[in-house]
Amino acid sequence: MKALFPLIAVISIFACRRDAIEVRQVPKENAPADISSGAVENPPPAKSLSWTTPAGWKEEPGDGMRVATFTPPQDAGKSQATVVALPGDAGGELANVNRWRGQIGLTPIDEGTLASARKTVKSRAGAVLIYDFIGSGTKKPRLVAGMIKVDATTWYFKLMGDEGAVGKNKPAFLKLLEGLKNNAS
Amino acid sequence: MPPNARWNRVVGALSSLKLTLVCLALLMALTVICTLAQVPLGTHVAVDRTIRTFLVWWQPEASSLKIPVFPGGGLVGFVLFVNLALAQFLRLDWSRRKAGLWIMHLGLALLFLGEFATAFFQVESHMPVEIGQTRDFTEDYRRLELAVVDATDAARDTVTSIPDSIVKAGGEIAHASLPFKLRVKRYYDNAELHMRRPTDPPSEATGGVGANLLVHPEPPVSGDDQQNAAAALVSAVAADGRNLGTLWLSNALGAPQGFLLDGRDYKLSLRPRRYYLPFSLTLKEFHHDRYAGTDIPKNFSSLVRLKDPMRGEDRDVLIYMNNPLRYAGKAFYQASFGKNDTLSVFQVVRNPGWLIPYLSCALVALGMMLHFGLKLGSAMGGSK
Numbered sequence: 300m301k302a303l304f305p306l307i308a309v310i311s312i313f314a315c316r317r318d319a320i321e322v323r324q325v326p327k328e329n330a331p332a333d334i335s336s337g338a339v340e341n342p343p344p345a346k347s348l349s350w351t352t353p354a355g356w357k358e359e360p361g362d363g364m365r366v367a368t369f370t371p372p373q374d375a376g377k378s379q380a381t382v383v384a385l386p387g388d389a390g391g392e393l394a395n396v397n398r399w400r401g402q403i404g405l406t407p408i409d410e411g412t413l414a415s416a417r418k419t420v421k422s423r424a425g426a427v428l429i430y431d432f433i434g435s436g437t438k439k440p441r442l443v444a445g446m447i448k449v450d451a452t453t454w455y456f457k458l459m460g461d462e463g464a465v466g467k468n469k470p471a472f473l474k475l476l477e478g479l480k481n482n483a484s
Numbered sequence: 485m486p487p488n489a490r491w492n493r494v495v496g497a498l499s500s501l502k503l504t505l506v507c508l509a510l511l512m513a514l515t516v517i518c519t520l521a522q523v524p525l526g527t528h529v530a531v532d533r534t535i536r537t538f539l540v541w542w543q544p545e546a547s548s549l550k551i552p553v554f555p556g557g558g559l560v561g562f563v564l565f566v567n568l569a570l571a572q573f574l575r576l577d578w579s580r581r582k583a584g585l586w587i588m589h590l591g592l593a594l595l596f597l598g599e600f601a602t603a604f605f606q607v608e609s610h611m612p613v614e615i616g617q618t619r620d621f622t623e624d625y626r627r628l629e630l631a632v633v634d635a636t637d638a639a640r641d642t643v644t645s646i647p648d649s650i651v652k653a654g655g656e657i658a659h660a661s662l663p664f665k666l667r668v669k670r671y672y673d674n675a676e677l678h679m680r681r682p683t684d685p686p687s688e689a690t691g692g693v694g695a696n697l698l699v700h701p702e703p704p705v706s707g708d709d710q711q712n713a714a715a716a717l718v719s720a721v722a723a724d725g726r727n728l729g730t731l732w733l734s735n736a737l738g739a740p741q742g743f744l745l746d747g748r749d750y751k752l753s754l755r756p757r758r759y760y761l762p763f764s765l766t767l768k769e770f771h772h773d774r775y776a777g778t779d780i781p782k783n784f785s786s787l788v789r790l791k792d793p794m795r796g797e798d799r800d801v802l803i804y805m806n807n808p809l810r811y812a813g814k815a816f817y818q819a820s821f822g823k824n825d826t827l828s829v830f831q832v833v834r835n836p837g838w839l840i841p842y843l844s845c846a847l848v849a850l851g852m853m854l855h856f857g858l859k860l861g862s863a864m865g866g867s868k
Contacts, residue, residue: 387678
């Protein structure tokens with residue numbers, strides 16, 4: 300039995316070890332985005348969304364809550380597409396739609412109008428809710444947005460810019476949404 | 485009863501075959517309990533609460549009281565280890581005929597020691613790496629850290645890593661590497677982050693992306709495909725008492741948030757705990773092979789460049805299913821992938837006792853062969 304005491308002592312020491320603050324010098328990260336962040340693909344093998352970037356579109360990694368930024372080729376520079384992922388419902392569908400409407404100078408809508416404005420496209424990750432709004436003003440901004448909840452994360456795809464540019468790039472944007480795929484399924 | 489007789493009875497009970505059978509039955513029951521518990525709790529929590537514990541606790545709903553309801557794997561394993569050791573030394577005689585049994589018992593004892601080593605020393609983490617990217621750290625998704633990064637220097641960052649256990653404890657955090665103190669005002673193991681609406685009350689955060697969010701605590705989750713979005717409301721206070729900013733930090737937020745102090749750029753984030761390596765891996769290629777004409781995966785493989793200046797290593801390694809890279813005490817397994825097959829994820833396991841189960845199984849097999857070989861020889865007319 301005596302032989303067991305050192306073993307128990309060693310186990311006890313390690314079982315009781317405390318976490319401590321550590322300081323370390325590390326090379327600067329040159330990662331395009333913190334791919335380990337919860338908003339992107341966290342944790343492996345968590346379910347995550349993938350897509351096929353339309354031909355001619357330039358995809359760049361985002362930062363913060365933004366996962367990616369796309370520059371569409373038609374009327375270059377006059378529209379931009381973004382992908383944002385947020386945990387949970389992120390305020391819900393109506394709040395987000397009204398936030399988008401506010402970005403192009405439109406007044407908020409109610410649930411009834413929301414239902415009539417909503418369209419859906421089918422993707423391999425599930426149904427994507429689509430909205431298309433044209434703003435007020437001389438430049439007529441336009442916003443096409445897609446929203447899909449995958450597991451505990453809601454993904455927001457938004458194409459925004461001049462009305463003409465968004466109109467030209469909308470078909471490719473919708474194709475991107477139709478091609479969404481849940482990596483884990 | 486004389487003390488010696490009482491001691492002998494205790495030792496006799498501890499070394500009895502009945503106790504062995506009871507322990508084995510309890511282990512079988514624990515295996516079933518653990519398997520069933522994995523459905524609501526997820527693999528890791530179920531194993532921690534049933535196998536890697538000395539007692540299985542039950543907590544009635546809406547109560548802080550914990551009641552032990554079953555012996556845990558640690559206790560049963562320990563008793564079985566003692567039982568086998570005592571039985572070996574007290575009941576088995578040192579003869580050639582019993583050599584096989586001795587080896588078998590040694591193998592079984594090693595098996596239990598191996599599990600204890602795994603429970604106490606194994607560290608599991610992940611390394612997500614994109615094609616062309618180099619990584620020299622792994623991340624533990626079940627433990628978090630509050631990272632304070634001094635990003636002033638153009639080439640190197642100074643990272644002060646504060647484990648989540650310290651952040652959860654709340655209060656004031658001070659460290660020699662930091663010219664300010666951190667005050668943890670709130671910590672949620674899991675939370676829902678909503679975009680703020682105009683009707684929401686003012687945010688407690690004074691800066692950063694968190695100022696635009698509404699943070700609502702949620703019950704923690706532990707399922708295998710679930711992830712807690714922890715959130716911490718942290719204030720940074722300068723030595724002169726000036727509030728440098730109050731930030732909502734969360735592992736669900738991608739970018740760090742921060743402030744400038746005396747010309748230095750500080751970034752704060754709540755992120756998976758990082759374990760830095762003395763070597764680096766660069767993902768050169770990732771292959772996701774499918775069976776022809778289908779989407780059914782056939783094989784996943786990652787070609788990585790391993791560089792370790794300290795050991796003079798600079799070579800390519802192919803990691804694929806069931807063929808991990810074992811290097812510097814760690815095993816890198818192909819675990820997952822993403823981003824249209826441009827991201828590969830390795831599960832990284834450091835387990836100093838990984839060889840013990842193999843050794844113990846070999847010893848048990850050897851012992852059985854020896855024991856039954858001797859029996860067979862004896863039955864076929866050898867000396868009795």
